[in-house]
Amino acid sequence: FEDLSDIKVLFVGAGEMIELCATHFAAKNPKAIAIANRTLERGEKLALRFGGEVMRLSDLPDRLHEFDAVVSCTASSLPIIGLGAVERALKKRRHRPIFMVDLAVPRDIEPEVKALGDVYLYTVDDLASVVQTAQAHRQAAVAQAEAIIDAGVQSFLHWMELRNPVPGALGGVVPLIQQLNAQTDEWRAAEIARAKKLLAKGEDVDAVLEALSRGLAQKMLHGTMAELRAGDAESRALTAQTVSRLFLRSQSKNSL
Missing domain, CATH: 3.40.50.720 (NAD(P)-binding Rossmann-like Domain)
Structure with missing residues (x-):
């Protein structure tokens, strides 16, 4: 009812x-x-x-x-x-x-x-079946969430590797990529843990996946947004040019 x-x-x-x-x-x-x-x-x-x-x-x-x-x-x-x-x-x-x-x-x-x-009778056996179905659905949703995050993270890291890094930054390209991998793994783990808690509470799967993707995107962009708002006008303009070159896809090229 x-x-x-x-x-x-x-x-x-x-x-x-x-x-x-x-x-x-x-x-x-x-x-x-x-x-x-x-x-x-x-x-x-x-x-x-x-x-x-x-x-x-x-x-x-x-x-x-x-x-x-x-x-x-x-x-x-x-x-x-x-x-x-x-x-x-x-x-x-x-x-x-x-x-x-x-x-x-x-x-x-x-x-x-x-x-x-005219009777709708449900027993413990019926409810157990419903619970098992719900658990299987939640587990499938978790797997889907993990796949979405993995695909997003790998795409992001691959895209970063293809850009020209700043020479000497963080001791070279390899250490920088390693740090990026470690950081995104940390973000991934946090978002997956949050999604699992929400699914365990019975939250709508689509809503959880939407929140998961938004949370991951916010974590990835937080540092960049902070840099764009920091410093004087000249440094902000330089940062804006760098961010535009690294993050915004060219209209004349296919996305990676």
């Missing part, structure tokens, strides 16, 4: 997992929240925290039809939401769909419920 303002959510259980789920759902401002638990005391604490109501597990068969989404995670050794209870709930709802998530092991919701046409 993108908009929970008209959604009534039922949480079955009152353990740590349900508390985490309820925290997430409550932040989306659902129409109503209810906690069903074997002991009312624990359920009341969660219900009070999230502004919801509390009920006993024994009330589930008579109240299930009231809720659009059900998240269950108890320590029960047997299912507590059966096929018959869900069928009756759907009938009372005139077959308006119910979204159900079973996070319990063993399961709280009978597996046969998944076959009902």
